[in-house]
Amino acid sequence: MKIPYGWVKEFAELKLSAQEAADRLVNAGIEVASVTPLAPAGLRGAVVAEIEAIERELGESRGHRLVVCRVRAGADRYSVVCGAPNARAGVRAAFVPPGGMLPGLGAVGAKKVHGVESQGILCSERELGLGDEHEAGLLLVDGNAASGADLLAALDLDDEVLEIEITPNRPDCLSVLGVARELSALTGARLRPPRIAPRESGPRARDLARVTVEAPDLCRRYTLRVIDGLRVAPSPAWMRARLRAAGLRPISNVVDVTNYVLWELGHPLHAFDATTVGDSTIVVRRAAPGERFTTLDGQPRVLDASMLVIADPERAIGLAGVMGGQNTEVSATTARVLLESAYFDAACIRRTSRTLGLRTDAAYRFERGADIEGLMDAGARAAQLMAELAGGAVARGVIDVYPGKRRPVRLRLRMARVQRVLGVAPPPAEARRILRALGLAVRPRGRELDVEVPSFRRDLALEDDLVEEVIRVWGYDRLPTTFSRGAVTLARDSATARQEARVRTALVAGGLSECVTYAFSDPTRAAELGAASSLKLLNPLSQDASALRAHPLEGLLGVIATNLRRQQPGVRVFEIARTYEAAAGGDTSTAEPRWATVALAGGRADPAWHTPAASVDVYDAKGAAELVLGAFGITATTRAGGRLSGFEPDSHATLVVGDVAVGEFGEVAVAACAAFGIEVPVFAAVLALDSGVPLAPTTVRYEALPRFPSIQRDMAFVLTDRATTAAAVAAAIREQAGPLLRDIAVFDVFRLPDGGRSVAYRLTFQAEDRTLTDDEINAVHGRVADAVAARFGITLRRG
Numbered sequence: 001m002k003i004p005y006g007w008v009k010e011f012a013e014l015k016l017s018a019q020e021a022a023d024r025l026v027n028a029g030i031e032v033a034s035v036t037p038l039a040p041a042g043l044r045g046a047v048v049a050e051i052e053a054i055e056r057e058l059g060e061s062r063g064h065r066l067v068v069c070r071v072r073a074g075a076d077r078y079s080v081v082c083g084a085p086n087a088r089a090g091v092r093a094a095f096v097p098p099g100g101m102l103p104g105l106g107a108v109g110a111k112k113v114h115g116v117e118s119q120g121i122l123c124s125e126r127e128l129g130l131g132d133e134h135e136a137g138l139l140l141v142d143g144n145a146a147s148g149a150d151l152l153a154a155l156d157l158d159d160e161v162l163e164i165e166i167t168p169n170r171p172d173c174l175s176v177l178g179v180a181r182e183l184s185a186l187t188g189a190r191l192r193p194p195r196i197a198p199r200e201s202g203p204r205a206r207d208l209a210r211v212t213v214e215a216p217d218l219c220r221r222y223t224l225r226v227i228d229g230l231r232v233a234p235s236p237a238w239m240r241a242r243l244r245a246a247g248l249r250p251i252s253n254v255v256d257v258t259n260y261v262l263w264e265l266g267h268p269l270h271a272f273d274a275t276t277v278g279d280s281t282i283v284v285r286r287a288a289p290g291e292r293f294t295t296l297d298g299q300p301r302v303l304d305a306s307m308l309v310i311a312d313p314e315r316a317i318g319l320a321g322v323m324g325g326q327n328t329e330v331s332a333t334t335a336r337v338l339l340e341s342a343y344f345d346a347a348c349i350r351r352t353s354r355t356l357g358l359r360t361d362a363a364y365r366f367e368r369g370a371d372i373e374g375l376m377d378a379g380a381r382a383a384q385l386m387a388e389l390a391g392g393a394v395a396r397g398v399i400d401v402y403p404g405k406r407r408p409v410r411l412r413l414r415m416a417r418v419q420r421v422l423g424v425a426p427p428p429a430e431a432r433r434i435l436r437a438l439g440l441a442v443r444p445r446g447r448e449l450d451v452e453v454p455s456f457r458r459d460l461a462l463e464d465d466l467v468e469e470v471i472r473v474w475g476y477d478r479l480p481t482t483f484s485r486g487a488v489t490l491a492r493d494s495a496t497a498r499q500e501a502r503v504r505t506a507l508v509a510g511g512l513s514e515c516v517t518y519a520f521s522d523p524t525r526a527a528e529l530g531a532a533s534s535l536k537l538l539n540p541l542s543q544d545a546s547a548l549r550a551h552p553l554e555g556l557l558g559v560i561a562t563n564l565r566r567q568q569p570g571v572r573v574f575e576i577a578r579t580y581e582a583a584a585g586g587d588t589s590t591a592e593p594r595w596a597t598v599a600l601a602g603g604r605a606d607p608a609w610h611t612p613a614a615s616v617d618v619y620d621a622k623g624a625a626e627l628v629l630g631a632f633g634i635t636a637t638t639r640a641g642g643r644l645s646g647f648e649p650d651s652h653a654t655l656v657v658g659d660v661a662v663g664e665f666g667e668v669a670v671a672a673c674a675a676f677g678i679e680v681p682v683f684a685a686v687l688a689l690d691s692g693v694p695l696a697p698t699t700v701r702y703e704a705l706p707r708f709p710s711i712q713r714d715m716a717f718v719l720t721d722r723a724t725t726a727a728a729v730a731a732a733i734r735e736q737a738g739p740l741l742r743d744i745a746v747f748d749v750f751r752l753p754d755g756g757r758s759v760a761y762r763l764t765f766q767a768e769d770r771t772l773t774d775d776e777i778n779a780v781h782g783r784v785a786d787a788v789a790a791r792f793g794i795t796l797r798r799g
Helices: 005-011 018-027 176-187 237-245 253-265 346-356 361-366 375-390 415-422 428-437 463-474 495-509 523-528 554-565 618-631 670-675 726-740 774-792
Strands: 002-004 031-037 047-061 064-073 076-082 092-096 110-113 116-119 160-165 200-204 210-213 219-228 270-273 281-286 292-294 300-302 308-311 316-319 337-344 393-396 399-401 409-414 441-445 448-453 570-578 594-602 637-640 647-657 660-668 682-688 711-719 741-751 757-765 795-797
Touching: 002 005, 002 176, 002 237, 005 018, 005 160, 005 176, 018 031, 018 160, 018 176, 047 076, 176 253, 176 428, 210 219, 210 399, 219 281, 219 375, 237 253, 253 270, 253 361, 253 375, 270 316, 281 337, 308 346, 337 346, 337 375, 346 361, 375 393, 409 415, 409 463, 415 428, 415 463, 428 441, 428 448, 428 463, 495 570, 495 594, 495 618, 523 554, 523 670, 554 570, 554 594, 554 682, 594 618, 618 647, 618 660, 618 682, 637 726, 660 670, 711 726, 711 774, 726 741, 726 757, 726 774, 757 774, 774 795
Parallel strands: 200 393, 210 281
Antiparallel strands: 002 160, 031 160, 047 064, 047 092, 064 076, 076 116, 110 116, 219 337, 219 393, 219 399, 270 337, 281 308, 292 300, 308 316, 409 448, 441 448, 570 594, 594 682, 637 647, 647 660, 660 682, 711 757, 711 795, 741 757
């Protein structure tokens, strides 16, 4: 919001510069974004000049009649060629003599025009850089401005503009008077509000117009004044200049008054041409569904029943609190206006403005909360100015529909409370002065103050609100500096955070990249993974994000798909994420288990001359999972199959520690990959962080290096039944070998022509107290071979 500082100083006797005033406002919580000079850059030497006579015509140029004007600026006289349509003898206009400067044109001098020397330039608004108006002609100045006077001073343009950003809770500062009130309280300067005393005459307003409010819940107060005998014309130069300084476009004296009062007092107004209002009757009602209405900007609007309109008995004539209608706008022939000053529901105005995409200064203020009592002063002030500037007569009285009057808000301020909240308190007399300067009625009662909150301060509802008002005006710099008491406890990560950090460290060290994906789920893709989410969103962002994630692989498969589409040759990623499911028992709570998920696709390593080309396989996924478990000191065994869906049945296994399943790995199902648009095999591993992986690593225990040598023996079995796994055979060997077996590993797999498999195991034997003999080892080896062959019905290969 742009506020000319000179306008503010009319209402407060300030001795501060504009920048000093801005600093005081900022310190009190009123944000001032900038302070800028009002005069256009590059304008120098402009004065008020009187056209004494039109000496002769020079013909036409580009459709304009050129005349030679004799111009007087103080004691100096000039001969100026001018083509403005409003150039005539006796008017006073903006003039830049030779030696002056104009924005965009530079230095002004004397030059020949149609063979006649023109000394200086009579200027329009656009030439001066004050606005866009040019076709209307010269910028005319009031006749009481002295010839030769500085133009900027005559138009109040030797000023600066405060660009103020008001928070939604302070609509009282959306006006020049509101800002002046703040500065008056901050500096102790005397506040001088504008004198409001319209001269009323003639018939009563209630005899000339009628008002019916059919939606009192949306319009709590509606007032109407009648001004007759108006002559619509351009506003005086001082008002046009002030409106332009505030960022508004001057239109006519009647319309400009409503905008001027809006900026001056902060309350929106609207003037209807009385002759266009049917039966001189105003009806405030809800819009009919689908009702059509054309606003002042010429745009047709389709309304709904949530919107409030101002109507006559036949049609809508205004969109309440937002914009008037084209069918009742003030025109050059308007002689009588109905002046509206009302209070509309903030939520209704906000909804209407946003639904129609119609942002106006009136809506901006109404949606933040107008002043239900101050609207009377705004209407009276506008009526007074219309009578003064447009020659109108204000009808006696005002039509005021106010069924539910506002109850005064009274608060108690205890100075002890001020001391307790702030740690310091001003003297009670200073607190009274501050609150009264802010417009609050205060009555002392010992160490307490009884405060009545005015209607324009809707943000004050609690005692602590008054405490804030006192300190922001008295000065935040008066708050004492204190130090906190008590012991300071260092923050520590939770056990789960430390667990997740260890998982990250292990996987990043293994060459994987961490991803963080959305917790939303696409039901179609989730179905291909065999996991339908039981938690649907009531307001989903889109169909492919309409549920919460039910399968730990969903996020990473989307990452794999994105990277492969971007032609990344190998993707090695992991994520620590949650899945979401309804808790057992049918209540509204949820279970949110945590998972460490690994997904691999494409090449095992980046192509290089020293690295053979190879793709990742299921053992890479298994190795990543074992890398995490190893970081916690856990060694897992493998068991075929698993409970988690989404894997290929013949490439799916579970990692087991004792009898506890800690995770699963395998190849992601082809159908699931296709749902994500992935055309290459994807291998994944999933670890349950809540139930499988411990929160803390197992304590490492020191073991002495063996003193006695180990002995190795190999044995190979022919497995003809696919149901017999190498892991099951290894478990049986470990069981039969006893405590002397230290390690067992598969070192060779060979497929036979008949479809069988030859699996070779290397067994390492070692004793802690002696050197083993060949006889001992041979006995164990034979016993193990016979027992395993008998259990599984398999053959031991010999030779």
